């Protein structure tokens with residue numbers, strides 16, 4: 001399921017293909033994909049003849065800005081994918097919608113599970129309404145450690161449920177919540193309100209690091225399931241606990257477990273993430289080891305070097 005790094009990767013992939021293009025049509029193969037306005041004609045009136053001026057991301061939402069000030073918002077949900085192809089090319093079986101462009105290409109929205117949605121909004125105030133419950137961006141400078149601590153202190157929720165809550169923090173889903181909690185050495189069932197100052201700082205850093213590593217490597221989980229050009233498997237080296245049940249922990253060698261927490265399959269190392277706080281010496285060793293594991297993936301993807309590529 002696409003989370004913040006996958007949506008950000010999609011955004012970066014699409015910018016050179018979409019910005020500056022003019023929209024010449026909207027096709028809908030599954031009408032309910034269009035959430036608002038309710039009719040294709042009303043959406044077309046806002047989209048057609050408009051030039052695309054930029055692409056933004058907010059949490060897991062992709063925002064396509066148009067010259068008029070209107071905004072096309074896309075949420076991929078469970079299985080949505082976006083790609084630009086020649087408009088005339090054969091339609092994939094799960095095609096739900098397509099934006100036709102003035103250069104003969106089309107932005108296609110393919111979504112097997114049909115939960116993905118498009119919102120065509122008239123401008124910023126409708127966008128504010130749509131995103132009113134979306135919490136702060138974990139990688140933006142505005143979310144300082146102090147601000148994170150303040151938000152956390154008010155919550156008695158268990159960490160797994162809290163980090164999944166888009167109102168608390170935007171963009172993390174099941175994969176990166178597990179990755180962040182492992183990096184922080186925190187059990188998913190710990191309560192937010194009981195964390196020490198140091199544990200809070202570790203969690204803050206861990207959320208940012210788990211996302212940064214994934215973004216720098218092209219939203220690996222997404223790409224690996226999506227494409228077939230030889231990058232498959234990279235995400236296995238990059239994800240430290242997610243989908244690694246019964247395999248050895250990269251830090252301590254213990255066995256990764258899978259539990260059900262907050263209704264979701266949850267991966268953790270019971271040694272690295274005990275229910276009680278870790279001893280400071282253990283934290284120091286773990287922090288060093290996790291940093292070693294992340295280091296190869298922190299190179300910028302734009303510099304051409306593809307670690308483990």
Ligand SMILES: [Zn+2]
Pocket residue numbers: 249250251252253254269270271272273
């Ligand atoms: Zn471990």
